[in-house]
Each structure stands twice: as C-alpha cells, then as structure tokens.
Amino acid sequence: MFFGVNIPHFHLLINHVPTVGTVVGLGLLLLALVRRNDHLVHSSLEVLFAVALLTLPVYLTGVAAGEAIEDLAGVAREAIETHEAAALWAFIGMQVTGLVAWLGLWQSRRNSRASRSTVASVLLLSVLTMAMMARAATIGGQIRHPEIAANPEAIEVGAPTGWLTSEAIGGFVTDFPWVWPAAETLHFLGLCLVFGVLLAVNLRILGAMKGLSFAALHRLLPWGILGLAMNLMTGMLFFIAAANQYTQNVAFYWKVLFLGLAGAHFLYLTVFSRTWMLKVGEEAAPLDKLVAVTGIGLWVGVIYWGRMLPFIGNAF
Amino acid sequence: MAFLTWLESSGLSVWVREGESIWAFPTILTLHTFGLGLLVGASAVVDLRLLGIGRMPLEPLRPLFSVMWGGFWLNAVTGSLLFGADATGRGTSAFFLAKLVFVAIGVVTMVSIKRSAFDAPPDAPAGSPKLMAALSLAAWTAAIMTGRLLAYV
Numbered sequence: 001m002f003f004g005v006n007i008p009h010f011h012l013l014i015n016h017v018p019t020v021g022t023v024v025g026l027g028l029l030l031l032a033l034v035r036r037n038d039h040l041v042h043s044s045l046e047v048l049f050a051v052a053l054l055t056l057p058v059y060l061t062g063v064a065a066g067e068a069i070e071d072l073a074g075v076a077r078e079a080i081e082t083h084e085a086a087a088l089w090a091f092i093g094m095q096v097t098g099l100v101a102w103l104g105l106w107q108s109r110r111n112s113r114a115s116r117s118t119v120a121s122v123l124l125l126s127v128l129t130m131a132m133m134a135r136a137a138t139i140g141g142q143i144r145h146p147e148i149a150a151n152p153e154a155i156e157v158g159a160p161t162g163w164l165t166s167e168a169i170g171g172f173v174t175d176f177p178w179v180w181p182a183a184e185t186l187h188f189l190g191l192c193l194v195f196g197v198l199l200a201v202n203l204r205i206l207g208a209m210k211g212l213s214f215a216a217l218h219r220l221l222p223w224g225i226l227g228l229a230m231n232l233m234t235g236m237l238f239f240i241a242a243a244n245q246y247t248q249n250v251a252f253y254w255k256v257l258f259l260g261l262a263g264a265h266f267l268y269l270t271v272f273s274r275t276w277m278l279k280v281g282e283e284a285a286p287l288d289k290l291v292a293v294t295g296i297g298l299w300v301g302v303i304y305w306g307r308m309l310p311f312i313g314n315a316f
Numbered sequence: 317m318a319f320l321t322w323l324e325s326s327g328l329s330v331w332v333r334e335g336e337s338i339w340a341f342p343t344i345l346t347l348h349t350f351g352l353g354l355l356v357g358a359s360a361v362v363d364l365r366l367l368g369i370g371r372m373p374l375e376p377l378r379p380l381f382s383v384m385w386g387g388f389w390l391n392a393v394t395g396s397l398l399f400g401a402d403a404t405g406r407g408t409s410a411f412f413l414a415k416l417v418f419v420a421i422g423v424v425t426m427v428s429i430k431r432s433a434f435d436a437p438p439d440a441p442a443g444s445p446k447l448m449a450a451l452s453l454a455a456w457t458a459a460i461m462t463g464r465l466l467a468y469v
Contacts, residue, residue, distance in 0.1 A: 185461045197360075
C-alpha cells in the first residue's frame with residue numbers, strides 16, 4: 001500500500017501506458033518518416049524506449065493483480081490466464097522494440113542519425129508490438145467488464161495455449177535444475193557489465209579519467225545495454241517461474257522503482273547533449289555531476305534491493 | 317579441519333551466521349556483491365578496451381585500477397567473514413577452492429595488464445595484453461559461476 005493504492009490498483013492506473021504509448025511512438029515515427037525529419041525520428045525512439053521502461057511495472061503488477069482477484073466473484077479466471085499469456089508476448093515485443101530504439105538513439109548521438117536498417121526494424125517491431133498490446137488489452141478488459149462483450153457468454157476465452165506461457169516457463173525451470181543457477185550466473189555477469197560500464201561513464205562526468213572525451217566512453221554503452229538486456233531476460237525468468245516470491249515482496253517493488261529510474265538515467269547518458277560535448281580535459285557542469293552521482297546511486301540501489309530480496313523481503 | 321571447526325564456532329562467525337541483525341549476514345553478502353561489481357565491472361571495461369572495443373587512449377583508464385583494488389579488498393574482507401560463517405562447508409568444497417583459484421588468476425591478469433599495458437615504458441616489449449584481457453574475462457566469469465553455484469550445490 002502506497003498512499004492508499006495497492007498493487008492491483010496500481011496495475012489499473014498504469015496499464016494503458018503500453019497500449020497508448022506504442023500508438024503514440026509509432027505515430028510519431030510515421031510522421032517523422034513522412035516529413036523526413038530526423039529530430040522527430042529521434043523523439044519517437046525516445047518515446048518507445050520510455051514506454052518499454054514503463055511496460056515493466058505494468059507486467060509485474062499485472063501478475064500481482066491476477067493473484068489478488070482470481071478468486072473473486074464475477075471474474076473470468078480463464079481470461080486472466082489468457083490475458084497474462086498475451087501480455088507476456090506484448091511485453092517481450094515491447095522490450096525488443098525499446099532495445100532497438102535505444103540502438104537507434106545511440107547511433108544518432110554518434111553519427112547524427114540512426115541507420116536506415118535500425119529505423120526500419122523499429123518500425124516493423126512497433127507495428128507488431130502494437131498488435132500484441134491491443135490483443136493483451138482487449139482480453140484484459142474482459143476480465144471484469146462483461147458490459148463490453150457483444151456476447152457475455154463468449155467471455156470465457158479459454159486457457160492459454162502455445163509454448164510461451166508462464167506455466168511453460170515455470171515448468172522449464174522445475175524440470176531442469178541447472179536453469180536457475182545458470183540464470184543466476186548470467187544475472188551476476190550482466191550486473192558486472194552494466195555496473196562497470198556505467199560506473200566508468202559516470203566517473204568521467206565526475207572528473208576522473210579526464211584524459212578521455214565523453215564520446216570515447218560513450219562507445220562502451222552498448223556493452224552496458226547488453227548487460228541490462230541479459231539481466232532483464234534472466235530476471236524475468238526468475239519472476240515468471242517463481243512469481244509468488246516477488247509479488248508480495250516490498251524489496252522487489254523498490255528494486256523495480258530504482259531500475260526504472262536507472263533506465264531513464266541510461267537514456268540520459270545516451271542522448272544528452274551537454275555531457276556528450278565534454279572534450280579531453282574538460283570539466284562537467286556541477287548539475288551534470290550531481291546527475292552522475294545520482295546515476296551511480298540508482299544502480300547501487302538496484303543491487304542493494306536485489307540482494308536484499310530474501311532478507312528485507314520474503315524471496316527464497 | 318580443527319582450525320575450520322574453531323573458526324566456524326568463533327563468536328564473530330556465529331554472529332555473521334546467526335545474527336538477527338540486518339547488519340550481519342544480509343549486509344555482508346550485499347557488500348560482497350558491490351565488491352564484485354566494482355572489481356569485475358572495472359576489469360571488464362579495461363579488458364574490453366584491450367580487446368579492441370572503442371579506440372580510446374588507454375592511459376586515462378588508470379583510475380579504474382583503484383576501483384578494482386577497492387572492490388578486491390572489500391571482497392577479501394567480506395569474503396573472509398562469509399567463509400568463517402560456514403568454514404567447514406566452504407573449506408572442504410571443491411567449488412570454493414576452484415573459485416579461489418579463478419580469483420587468483422583474475423588478480424594475476426589484472427596486475428600483469430597494469431604492468432604491461434600501463435606502467436611499462438612505451439618502447440618495452442608489451443607482451444600480449446589481448447591474451448591477458450581475454451584470460452581476465454574468462455577468469456572472472458568462472459569465478460562468478462563457481463561462486464554462484466556455491467549457493468546451490
């Protein structure tokens with residue numbers, strides 16, 4: 001409970017962001033291509049990256065909301081499971097879109113525009129993601145809104161089928177005991193990559209390694225995003241396979257909050273002009289140094305809350 | 317073995333293992349994770365650069381070695397405390413001994429990279445920093461893998 005808003009309520013507050021956000025991002029991108037405007041392409045990529053960040057809490061709180069309402073009267077339980085499976089596809093689509101959008105932003109920072117193949121990939125991915133989001137949202141709406149169905153009898157959408165469902169992922173982790181430790185190993189390697197790269201970049205802003213321009217260290221950022229992507233994948237594997245360790249875990253929600261802010265800070269490091277301009281030997285502005293300290297603090301927070309999952313929270 | 321038993325039953329080890337305080341096992345383990353991120357993260361940046369990622373000059377990366385040593389000593393201290401809390405288990409575990417070997421290789425590559433790529437006069441034969449960088453990445457990956465597996469085997 002935060003200010004009287006519990007987790008299922010929070011899901012309802014933010015669950016339109018991915019659906020509306022993909023439409024806005026895709027619309028901006030189409031407009032940019034029609035107008036041949038690179039700045040607008042840039043903005044649409046930023047919107048899509050931000051929507052990908054915001055989709056993470058939507059998915060996570062959705063699982064908690066499902067657990068909370070599945071036994072209530074008037075709730076179509078099968079629809080919850082189908083919604084969850086559809087949402088997982090949409091979530092993955094959104095994260096891949098956000099990742100490629102990030103690559104486009106990194107390219108446009110370095111070469112003043114994103115490569116054509118990157119923009120084309122983002123266009124294709126965001127169309128697919130929008131379709132998957134629309135499907136997830138439609139099924140989600142039927143969980144508790146019989147008034148929107150033409151035929152209320154048809155609401156029982158049926159249990160989800162297909163190979164990518166939370167049941168299938170949970171079964172995979174249970175059937176193969178090596179999966180969890182292997183994913184933990186990757187999760188720690190990813191931690192080192194993203195933490196090491198961002199530490200170096202932030203330390204440069206703070207005045208260490210002034211013999212390097214910011215642009216030189218900016219070259220390392222794809223390795224940071226690789227670490228982040230590894231940890232998103234392995235982290236989602238843990239969450240989906242053992243959701244009940246996390247959905248009631250206060251340390252987990254703190255971790256997600258810090259992660260979202262750290263993701264926004266990653267975007268700032270990728271695209272912001274004033275730090276990008278720092279030449280060899282130049283000193284950053286005090287405000288930028290403050291932001292760099294904050295960035296390091298955010299990642300320390302992510303690691304802290306992650307490590308405290310079993311101690312402050314109740315995981316494992 | 318008598319030493320390991322004594323160590324495990326010492327007051328400090330009992331506190332680390334059984335202390336109810338958040339400052340006991342949870343905080344020591346968290347600090348161990350921060351040390352890991354500092355040591356391996358900073359090493360990875362230097363290794364990636366030596367392997368050809370980015371054409372930035374090498375010399376300005378020197379302060380990262382302070383980060384690595386900071387992480388190393390943090391983990392030497394927190395690692396000793398964690399070892400003491402489960403001395404008879406860890407001290408007889410093949411995984412733990414393997415982890416120590418990998419950490420040792422990692423530290424040797426780190427010192428060697430510092431000497432050959434940073435401290436050597438420019439005209440001295442530089443050895444092969446690329447090989448050392450690859451070995452360093454491999455050693456830290458193996459150390460993390462064996463360290464993580466300790467929690468499961």
